[in-house]
Amino acid sequence: MVDVTVTIRRRVEKPRHVNVDMTTKLGNLTAPDPVFTASGCAAAGQELAAYNDLTAIGGVVTKSIQLNPRAGRATPRMAETPSGMLNSIGLQGPGIEIFINRDLAWLADHNVNAVVSIAGGTVDEYAKLAGKLRGKPVSMIEVNISCPNVEDRGQVFACDKSAAASVVQAVKRAAPASVPIFAKLSPDVTDIVSIAKACMDAGATGLSLINTTLGMVIDTHTMRPLLAGITGGLSGPAIRPLALRCVWQVHQAMPEVPLFGIGGIRTGLDALEFILAGATAVQVGTVIFHDPGAPQRISRELSEALAERGMDAVEQAIGLAHRPPDVIVPELPDPPGDVLEDELYEDAVDEADVFAEDEWLEDQDV
């Protein structure tokens, strides 16, 4: 009976579709896929549903929501740059109440994992926002701390250890108990690892690396800044090496911390780079403007890339680039029999003869 079974198994064709376990754990959220949409690049998901099965990806990270409706900045809000873009939207949004009743309800109705990004001007606003999410269908809270602290001369929370930590702590206290909390860090700091540690010490479940980095474009016709907001957040493949370095550094310092890798991911191989650097999952953003079907495409490309590398689960790749240099162990032949032993011995003797004939060797004092 056993032999028969083996014979049948041998006849089964190799499956046409790669079969890689793509589930990934972010705190106590087990996501079906490591690819999420990045905040600010997917609105609240509805618009992308025509181009992606949003239940097949990890989830949608919604555009950062604030307590009150916000009109955002004047136009121009956007500028294309080499392999990237600048944006200066000013967090336009409907406010948390409309968001919960309209957008979050839509995501729940469609069984999409909702990662709610929150943004505030004071620690108290962050706490209130987190409190509003109690009892709501939220898979995770992402804290956008790249906002100016109105109580501290507009200093950005993400650029100061204690300010970042107090936001995370306040959110942790107010948020629904079981929901993972990720702090999204800015790369515009001298030491991202120290900010990362401060957020983790304050109770974050994990970290999202990275937000956009500040940039600007000057219009050479008007000879003034092109964006109405003067500076804007740079995103896209232009910042990918910078983002990857941040993920690498933070994973190296705190290998146990779940990380979202974010920044200029355009293909499955780009996503794989972040996972190898230590990301538990990735978010794709600006690429969606180029290719609205990108989230699902990147997920597919990533699973294919993992399969090609002989992996059957995405978690096998997490942080793999940090391993020590590969020791190549040559495959040993079967234990030699009598004849073989003689041959090996003869070879070894021949080689020793070659070395012995070398003048350079003979000159050494041993």
Added chain:
Amino acid sequence: MSGIQVKGEVLNVKPVGEYFSMTVVAPGIAERSKPGQFVAVAVGGESGGMLLRRAFSIYSVRETGVYGGTVEFIFSVAGHGTAWLAAQRPYDPIDIVGPLGRPFALPREPANCVLVGGGYGAAPLFTLADSLRTRGCRIDAVLGASTGDRLFGALDAKRMAASVAFTTDDGSYGEKGRVSDVLPEVIERVRADVVYACGPMAMLEAVQRVASESYDGAGIPTQLSVEESMACGIGVCMTCVLPIIGNDGQTRMARSCVDGPVFGGDRIRWDALGTVPDDAVGAHQ
């Protein structure tokens, strides 16, 4: 209704006066398209450095043909992206999303319609004219541009409209002046019921002023297709906003890609274009 993403193929690219026309085999887009909608085209190839799609009004569609449905749009070479488009050749692959945006609203009853186009902004007016004619509408057209060779669709306009007036800034073709200089006379002469327009914002503003002052200030409705720079075209990036008055009378920063590009001219806050007016919902937070 959302658009679809099609990995299409260039059927042809040809110069049209100062502009270019590109026809793309893009099955599914033609069949769904309505006058006033647009397509968003990826430029620069898969590994290129240009991430943002370029949005173009649909000029014409063919639902069936030897090659399947095709979509034609008009563009002006203004930068690296449009230069890349102009350099494409038949059979080249092209990634196109569409049809996108809110189309022109059509009159329920046969009406006298004046169609106003500025430069290649006139492109969406021709499929609009087809739809209006099947509803028994009378069509008169006003086309304007800076110079004669920047007028678009003069022949098409002559075919479709009962009358066509041309204006150029330099007087090289038609009357010297702006479309808004001749529009009052056209509205009165043809007893216009509605004005449709597409072109630069300054032209649209002038058209709206003329239409609202017509018939001794009684005014007639307008349907205006706006030009705002877009990054995504599908409603997620929030860059193409302009201040729009909603049904509740409140001004909001609306997305021209999904809430427009066609708006009733009376809904646009002309006093506050390019800004966030103080009375907009959520202003100065």
